[in-house]
Amino acid sequence: MAKRNDAPGDRISEAEHAVMEVLWENSPMSASDVCDRVCAQRDWSMPTVKTLLSRLVSKGALGTEPLGRKFLYHPLIERSDYVGTESRRLVDRLFGGRAAPLFAQLAENEALSDKDLDEIEALLREMRR
Amino acid sequence: MAKRNDAPGDRISEAEHAVMEVLWENSPMSASDVCDRVCAQRDWSMPTVKTLLSRLVSKGALGTEPLGRKFLYHPLIERSDYVGTESRRLVDRLFGGRAAPLFAQLAENEALSDKDLDEIEALLREMRR
DNA sequence: CCATTCCGACTACGCATGTAAACCTTTTAT
DNA sequence: ATAAAAGGTTTACATGCGTAGTCGGAATGG
Numbered sequence: 001m002a003k004r005n006d007a008p009g010d011r012i013s014e015a016e017h018a019v020m021e022v023l024w025e026n027s028p029m030s031a032s033d034v035c036d037r038v039c040a041q042r043d044w045s046m047p048t049v050k051t052l053l054s055r056l057v058s059k060g061a062l063g064t065e066p067l068g069r070k071f072l073y074h075p076l077i078e079r080s081d082y083v084g085t086e087s088r089r090l091v092d093r094l095f096g097g098r099a100a101p102l103f104a105q106l107a108e109n110e111a112l113s114d115k116d117l118d119e120i121e122a123l124l125r126e127m128r129r
Numbered sequence: 130m131a132k133r134n135d136a137p138g139d140r141i142s143e144a145e146h147a148v149m150e151v152l153w154e155n156s157p158m159s160a161s162d163v164c165d166r167v168c169a170q171r172d173w174s175m176p177t178v179k180t181l182l183s184r185l186v187s188k189g190a191l192g193t194e195p196l197g198r199k200f201l202y203h204p205l206i207e208r209s210d211y212v213g214t215e216s217r218r219l220v221d222r223l224f225g226g227r228a229a230p231l232f233a234q235l236a237e238n239e240a241l242s243d244k245d246l247d248e249i250e251a252l253l254r255e256m257r258r
Numbered sequence: 259c260c261a262t263t264c265c266g267a268c269t270a271c272g273c274a275t276g277t278a279a280a281c282c283t284t285t286t287a288t
Numbered sequence: 289a290t291a292a293a294a295g296g297t298t299t300a301c302a303t304g305c306g307t308a309g310t311c312g313g314a315a316t317g318g
Contacts, residue, residue, distance in 0.1 A: 011274095013274075013275060014275090015275070015276060015277085016275090030295085031295070031296080044276090044277075045278065046278090046295090047278045047279065047280095048277050050278095050295085050296070050297085051276085051277075051278075054296080054298095068285090069283090069284060069295080069296090070296090071295080071296075080237070086219065086223060087219065087223065087234050088240055090219050093143070093146070094212050095212075098242070098244075099235050099240055099245045099249070100245040100249050100252075102216060102231075103228075103232070103245075103252060105209070105212055105213055107252055109216075109217065111226075112228050115229070116232075117257070119229035119232075119233075120229050123229075123233055124249065124253070127246065128246070142304080142306085143305090144307085160266075173308090174307075174308065175265095175308090177307050181307095182266090183267075183268095184305090198264090198265075198266090198314055198315070199264090200265085
């Protein structure tokens with residue numbers, strides 16, 4: 001197996017991730033639209049969002065499609081891929097690649113709601129089949 | 130509530146984390162001993178390890194205790210705290226704070242061994258009580 | 259005692275990141 | 289048509305991080 005990186009380029013930083021989130025939620029979007037959403041959460045200015053968009057494009061995480069003279073941005077990598085890669089990174093780094101200790105950790109920190117427990121149980125049962 | 134950071138200072142970077150790992154495994158240790166262990170895994174040189182140790186000390190993650198003219202380093206923060214904080218960060222950032230989607234993600238990526246499943250099931254049963 | 263060695267502290271440096279201003283071109287409104 | 293607005297590109301800059309060299313003092317060996 002080769003690199004597990006979907007984007008040919010580098011890693012997506014945390015700030016960049018916030019931008020990705022809004023584009024994953026609502027796909028082809030212009031820079032100003034992205035700014036509207038993102039700047040509502042983080043307190044960023046337009047130039048900041050522009051920079052992040054550019055970096056994501058050069059990292060191969062976003063693609064652009066010209067609409068008139070404007071650009072529409074859309075993700076080139078799947079959210080599930082990103083999330084999967086990041087999750088695995090954490091599990092590898094902190095738990096020697098084993099998921100059970102992670103689960104135990106979350107349990108200990110009371111980070112598991114009843115709903116979580118139910119859903120996990122359901123998933124478990126499903127996987128057993 | 131204030132800051133969720135255990136160490137009064139800043140975050141522990143990934144390289145720093147590697148140093149913390151060896152000290153969590155074997156607590157009061159001199160810089161050269163740390164270097165021996167760490168440099169076996171990552172390909173670092175002594176100065177690099179020294180730098181990381183210093184940074185960890187100034188971040189409040191490590192304490193030093195003079196032994197002769199040498200220093201012995203030991204963790205000031207618990208591994209479980211660090212691991213817990215990091216896990217929660219990831220869950221918050223990627224899964225809206227819910228653990229079940231993380232679990233689903235790992236399941237989908239086949240990141241769960243049979244052993245993991247067994248252990249998680251056991252934990253689940255235990256928590257239900 | 260003097261040279262070598264060991265060690266911690268300080269300095270260095272390039273790259274990523276967070277954050278943003280300046281600039282240039284094109285469109286739009288007056 | 290001309291000024292203003294909109295949008296993408298370039299440049300900027302401080303901080304953090306990965307990685308490492310140098311310095312100065314203490315210990316040790318001869």
